Structures are given as C-alpha cells and as structure tokens.
Amino acid sequence: METADKLADGRGGSAVAARSGIPEGMPVTGPIPSSSGAPIPAPDGSEPHDQLVRRLTVLSGPSGVGKSTVVAEIRRAHPSVWLSVSVTTRPPRPGEVHGLQYFFVDDAGFDRLVAEGELLEWAEFAGNRYGTPREAVIERLGRGEAVLLEIDLQGARQVRQTMPDAQLVFLAPPSWEELVRRLVGRGTEPPDVIERRLEAARVELAAEQEFDTTLINTSVQDVCRELLTLMSVQ
Numbered sequence: 001m002e003t004a005d006k007l008a009d010g011r012g013g014s015a016v017a018a019r020s021g022i023p024e025g026m027p028v029t030g031p032i033p034s035s036s037g038a039p040i041p042a043p044d045g046s047e048p049h050d051q052l053v054r055r056l057t058v059l060s061g062p063s064g065v066g067k068s069t070v071v072a073e074i075r076r077a078h079p080s081v082w083l084s085v086s087v088t089t090r091p092p093r094p095g096e097v098h099g100l101q102y103f104f105v106d107d108a109g110f111d112r113l114v115a116e117g118e119l120l121e122w123a124e125f126a127g128n129r130y131g132t133p134r135e136a137v138i139e140r141l142g143r144g145e146a147v148l149l150e151i152d153l154q155g156a157r158q159v160r161q162t163m164p165d166a167q168l169v170f171l172a173p174p175s176w177e178e179l180v181r182r183l184v185g186r187g188t189e190p191p192d193v194i195e196r197r198l199e200a201a202r203v204e205l206a207a208e209q210e211f212d213t214t215l216i217n218t219s220v221q222d223v224c225r226e227l228l229t230l231m232s233v234q
C-alpha cells in the first residue's frame, strides 16, 4: 500500500519501508532516485536532472502570515501546481478534511512514519508534529511537475540540507502588528496556543535571510502571482 493510501485510510503508516531511495541525510543535488534507487530520466530527455529538483519550492513564514490562504488560492487557480499534503498530529480545525488540508494521524501513526523513513522532513511546532510524506514529492518531481511545500522554518532548513537546489521562499507579514492581528483575529486557537505561535513567529521572522526570496503578504493575489513566477508556472 502506498504511503498516501495508508494515510488516506487514516492508518498513518504500517510496515512499508521508505521507497524514495534517498538515504537519510543525503543531499539530493543531481539525479532524483526513483523508488528502486535508480535515477529517474528527465521526462523529455532534454532537461538536466538538477532542474527537476529546482522545481521544488518551499513556502515558509510565521504562523498567521497567510501561507495556507496563498496555498488554497494556488490550488484553486493553478491545479497544475502540485501541493504536498502534510501529516500532522494536530486535531482538525472545523472544516478541515482528512487528506485535503492534512492527513491527521495520532502520535503512534506519526512515530511509525518517522521510524519507517517515510517523511522527507518533519518538525514539532507549537506542541504538534508536522511532516511531509516523502514518496509523493519524489514521484512528482521525477515526473517534472512543479511541487510546492508549505512548511515551517525547521522543515525548510531540513529541505535546504537534503535538497540544496530547492527554492526557499519566505512569506513575511506587512508588519508585526498585522501578524498579531491576523493570528488573534482568525479565532482558531486558544490564547496559550496563540502565545506559543507568536513566540515561534519571532524566531521565524529572524530567519528570513536564510531564504532565497521574501514575498510580503499585502495581497493574496499578488503573492500568488509572484510565487507562480518564481516557480516558472504560467
């Protein structure tokens, strides 16, 4: 059973070995290994393999900055961009659907995915764990598709280590006050969680220089357009 299928049926992983072929900690700068470990040929035979890894774009930035709104708009208007669906131990918010915004798993399910090497990266954020299923990302990149990950700073740093050619994009708020207003105003978290997220936001904002590009989220439409340009998506 494929990782996505296991996640989709809510079991969060079983005894299936990681099949991406990327050993833990090994930087991926050249050919992308297939599930058998052999390099995946470029789709039309003309494109250097490292170009394929460059199709991976990471969107990061503090909680509340509007990453998921940007991602939802790209999903709506540009279905050709493939968005990774993360696994999380966080409980679903009202309206969130298993397999759409996240694969929601329990702690044991997440532990299994980590143990089996099925996550490309993972991190603990404000008391919950989040991770990117590895196999689906590698497969899409192998097919030459543009892939977008929306993950936190710790995850972006892990991607930088393992896939140095990936493009790291930082989404910044117009101001700190605006970020606080958005995080408090969306009303999805209790005060103690908001406080933890604001603490994490201070750390994330201080790391902006680690990213290749910063986009300021003054308008969702503008950010989407700029992001798609960076991803070379028409």
Ligand code: 5GP
Binding pocket: 060, 061, 062, 063, 067, 086, 087, 090, 121, 122, 123, 125, 130, 131, 132, 150, 151, 152, 153, 154, 155, 156
């Ligand atoms: P939220 O709970 O608001 O949906 O997400 C909290 C934080 O976790 C956000 O900064 C989001 O970008 C990040 N996040 C979501 N999925 C992943 C993932 O797969 N890996 C990592 N490292 N962070 C993630």
